[in-house]
Amino acid sequence: MKPKHVEILKLNKTIIIGAIVGITISASSAQLFAGEEDYLLTTYTVIVEYAGFFSTLFLLFYLDNRKNKATFRADLVKFFSSIGISEVIYVIVRWGLGYYLLTLDYDPSLATLVSQLVGWAIFMVAVNVVAKMLRLYKN
Numbered sequence: 001m002k003p004k005h006v007e008i009l010k011l012n013k014t015i016i017i018g019a020i021v022g023i024t025i026s027a028s029s030a031q032l033f034a035g036e037e038d039y040l041l042t043t044y045t046v047i048v049e050y051a052g053f054f055s056t057l058f059l060l061f062y063l064d065n066r067k068n069k070a071t072f073r074a075d076l077v078k079f080f081s082s083i084g085i086s087e088v089i090y091v092i093v094r095w096g097l098g099y100y101l102l103t104l105d106y107d108p109s110l111a112t113l114v115s116q117l118v119g120w121a122i123f124m125v126a127v128n129v130v131a132k133m134l135r136l137y138k139n
Contacts, residue, residue, distance in 0.1 A: 007136075008128070008131070010064055011079070011127075011128075011131060011136070012124070012128070014057060014060040014061055014064065015057065015083075015123075015124065015127060017056060017060060018052075018053045018054070018056040018057040018060065019053060019116075019120050021052045021053065021055075021056040022048075022049040022050065022051075022052040022053030022056070022116075023049065023113070023116050023120075024052070025048055025049065025051075025052040026045045026046070026048050026049035026052070026112055026116065027045075027109050027112050027113055027116075029044065029045055029048040030045050030108040030109045030111075030112040031108065031109055033045065033108070034108045038099055038102035038103055039099060041102060041108055042095055042098040042099045042102060042111075042112075042115075043095070045098070045108075045112050046091065046094060046095055046098075049094075049116070057083070061076070061079060075136065078131075078134050078135075078136045079131075079136060081130075081134055082127055082130040082131040082134055082136055083127060085126070085130045086123050086126035086127040086130055087123070089122060089123065089126050090119045090120070090122065090123040090126075091119075093115070093118060093119040093122055093123075094115050094116060094118075094119035095115075096115075097114070097115040097118055097119070098111050098112060098114075098115035098116075101114060101115060
């Protein structure tokens with residue numbers, strides 16, 4: 001069994017890589033949807049971001065944990081529970097701030113990027129707190 005701090009670093013690495021993928025495709029899609037109403041542009045970019053983030057997140061989690069079949073399912077449930085709870089917080093911050101910035105006539109890409117960065121900062125704190133509360137890593 002790996003030390004707790006190694007597992008937490010691996011969790012954070014996985015989330016950060018997923019976030020980079022999500023942010024990249026979301027910022028790109030903001031330009032594609034720039035002509036839409038503010039609430040639609042915000043909603044579309046959040047959907048695109050989630051598709052990239054969760055695809056990357058699951059793939060990396062699987063690759064990191066596929067060798068330990070005995071605890072894979074239980075860890076997967078705890079992992080996605082901690083992610084899910086934190087995602088609720090993230091989507092509220094991300095959508096609300098993104099929409100607000102668009103109503104202030106921010107550039108769509110800038111509004112998307114700023115709301116993502118603020119949302120991700122809050123998300124990272126929340127996911128680590130929730131993972132600790134759920135005892136994702138026991139030792």
